[in-house]
Amino acid sequence: MITRTAAARATALAGAVVVLVAGLSACGASAGDDTDPDHRSFGLQGRTLTVDSDDSALEIVAAENPAGKVEVTRWFQGSVAIGKHPKATWSLRDDRLVLRLKCSGIVVDCAARHRIEVPRGVTVKVRVGDGSVRARGFHDSLNIRTGDGSVRVTDTTGPVELRTDDGSIRVSDTTGPLRLRTGDGSIRADVSSRDVRTHTGDGSVRLELGVVPDRVESRSGDGSVTIAVPRAGYRVTTETGDGGVEVSVPRDDSSAHVVSARTGDGKVTVRTAN
Structure with a gap:
């Protein structure tokens, strides 16, 4: 016979599971779902570019951009159960473009996809930890x-x-x-x-x-x-x-x-x- 306390615990556990699943459904996103990606433009001074990314899929394209202009678009690709939307940091110093993504809370998958458009005539190096x-x-x-x-x-x-x-x-x-x-x-x-x-x-x-x-x-x-x-x-x-x-x-x-x-x-x- 199940005691009243045990039944209450089971009900609470079931409720937590429902909340977690609902959070995954509501907050999970992919590149296809992310219809409002982030975008940044950076000025490149020289003729070389190093892309430094920790955990992202990268698409790098030689484009007809104005000289010295690097365009970066980011789509979130992951699932956050409970917590804030991932925080992306972008920076271009000298010739190094640094891309970082930080997720907090209960994270199922913290990843992103970046498209980087580089002006023609630029030598490119790419360093990725995982992606x-x-x-x-x-x-x-x-x-x-x-x-x-x-x-x-x-x-x-x-x-x-x-x-x-x-x-x-x-x-x-x-x-x-x-x-x-x-x-x-x-x-x-x-x-x-x-x-x-x-x-x-x-x-x-x-x-x-x-x-x-x-x-x-x-x-x-x-x-x-x-x-x-x-x-x-x-x-x-x-x-x-x-x-x-x-x-x-x-x-x-x-x-x-x-x-x-x-x-x-x-x-x-x-x-x-x-």
């Missing part, structure tokens, strides 16, 4: 590093260096030199770059090149490596600790076009692009 990064349209040097999150880059002509400790990397429509590295995740690139270097600790690699490269070097600790290149003679080096090797491109040990593919565990394929 994915997308970038497109850059003709100058682009350097991105994130601790935990995927990286996607498209439509670039300058040098590109991408690194994530935990996440996949995807690159397309790029012609500049590439340096791609992930600790745990796959790498995919469909590019027309003449110099490509990739490394993954645990994940597969698939490279499709639209032009005859000068050098391609790809390494994986654990995963298959596939490299497709236009028909030409190549100086090819392959190595696998546990897996097959298939090379179907013309081989020429005196060629200036070098392809190197190595994996600790997985198949290595070097073939002619379709």
